[in-house]
Amino acid sequence: MDRKITKKIKLGNMYVGGDSRISVQSMTNTDTRDVDATVNQILNLEKAGCDIIRCAVLDIASADALKDIIKQIHIPLVADIHFDYKLALKSIESGVAALRINPGNIGNIDKIKMVAQAAKNNNIPIRIGVNSGSLEKDILEKYKKVCPEALVESALRHVRILESLNFYDIGISIKSSNVMHMIESYRMISEKVNYPLHLGVTEAGTLWRGTIKSSIGIGTLLSEGIGDTIRVSLTGDVLDEVKVGREILKALGHIEEGVKFVSCPTCGRTKINLIKIAEEVEKRLANCEKNIKVAIMGCVVNGPGEAREADIGIAGGNGEGLIFKKGKVIKKVKEENLVEELMKEIEKL
The missing domain is CATH 3.20.20.20 (Dihydropteroate synthase-like)
Structure with missing residues (x-):
């Protein structure tokens, strides 16, 4: 309206x-x-x-x-x-x-x-x-x-x-x-x-x-x-x-600038500690002024699709995750390194 x-x-x-x-x-x-x-x-x-x-x-x-x-x-x-x-x-x-x-x-x-x-x-x-x-x-x-x-x-x-x-x-x-x-x-x-x-x-x-x-x-x-x-x-x-x-x-679309953060609710397919990862990423992006969309997804069912819509994102696997940038996989990373590797890629954007 x-x-x-x-x-x-x-x-x-x-x-x-x-x-x-x-x-x-x-x-x-x-x-x-x-x-x-x-x-x-x-x-x-x-x-x-x-x-x-x-x-x-x-x-x-x-x-x-x-x-x-x-x-x-x-x-x-x-x-x-x-x-x-x-x-x-x-x-x-x-x-x-x-x-x-x-x-x-x-x-x-x-x-x-x-x-x-x-x-x-x-x-x-x-x-x-x-x-x-x-x-x-x-x-x-x-x-x-x-x-x-x-x-x-x-x-x-x-x-x-x-x-x-x-x-x-x-x-x-x-x-x-x-x-x-x-x-x-x-x-x-x-x-x-x-x-x-x-x-x-x-x-x-x-x-x-x-x-x-x-x-x-x-x-x-x-x-x-x-x-x-x-x-x-x-x-x-x-x-x-x-x-x-x-x-x-x-x-509601009244603010376009700043980080838009998307993360899935997790389900039985999730094989990484996505809740912890999402919370840490959100915290570290609290003062980020980049106009980007970040997607933190738990598995390959919705992950690649959401990541394709995002500027950058994670799609979780079994103890590891894929990092997507502009819809393309750029690297596979062990779970314990996902946050750090994601933040490095965000810095490059």
């Missing part, structure tokens, strides 16, 4: 929405006031392929620290703010690329107007972030439960506030830990507005469960042409959020 073309907004040196590529986001879990720790984490996220980073702004000291953080990183920084409009104003002063704030939660209309005007003056967009744990009491009373309709109504309420102040550089996220609620909410909001959408399953869980839930939720919507930027929320290493996010985009 063709991707929906939404309004394009600018975050620092990049764009979200419109015809711009789908970006991958993450959020630091350091104390924002600890500039060195926060910068170090962001630089590592950049290396992993993170396009946009968000930092929690809990107090004025955090907001003030952002200016020193921004000087040392290379990707747009979004200030994540709840309730206090002064933190938004200070973050703008510190030079953030965007705000994540719900205008209805930061006070009366005069306070909201101050933030919107400061954001407009500095060409800073605002992302409205609604999730199932922060619905307004009156909306919960209306629907009697958390549901997609309630989430969308809450998001639209915040959108209308900004629109009433002639502010239109808006992004929207409607997240839920319930994957089906998340999917339906984004489908509904996509029909009602043309603002760029930030996709994510909130509180998705640990690496294993969170990857599954995020892949289903984000992947389903992207396959329908919905979504402009994504964040995989995991309880664990933030680097994994970026890795999973990029793999989702690769699987």
Whole structure:
């Protein structure tokens, strides 16, 4: 399905929405006031392929620290703010690329107007972030439960506030830990507005469960042409959020560069320790920037076929394996040497 073309907004040196590529986001879990720790984490996220980073702004000291953080990183920084409009104003002063704030939660209309005007003056967009744990009491009373309709109504309420102040550089996220609620909410909001959408399953869980839930939720919507930027929320290493996010985009064809990795699930025909080999190869290719497809196959049934489609690959035998390059066998190697010989050939590509 063709991707929906939404309004394009600018975050620092990049764009979200419109015809711009789908970006991958993450959020630091350091104390924002600890500039060195926060910068170090962001630089590592950049290396992993993170396009946009968000930092929690809990107090004025955090907001003030952002200016020193921004000087040392290379990707747009979004200030994540709840309730206090002064933190938004200070973050703008510190030079953030965007705000994540719900205008209805930061006070009366005069306070909201101050933030919107400061954001407009500095060409800073605002992302409205609604999730199932922060619905307004009156909306919960209306629907009697958390549901997609309630989430969308809450998001639209915040959108209308900004629109009433002639502010239109808006992004929207409607997240839920319930994957089906998340999917339906984004489908509904996509029909009602043309603002760029930030996709994510909130509180998705640990690496294993969170990857599954995020892949289903984000992947389903992207396959329908919905979504402009994504964040995989995991309880664990933030680097994994970026890795999973990029793999989702690769699987759907939104990222062409980098290693595409294929390996078979093994069966009774497999006569080498393919699981160990595949894990080691994948680990060693983690930071490889070559635009190649690598196939690690357990036997000659599917191996040569997959290897023929790959730039390079292995087809296992009995205690040995064949290394294929561009569909042709280039060498037969003992099992214990397969990984090293494969990596040598990859280096030559």
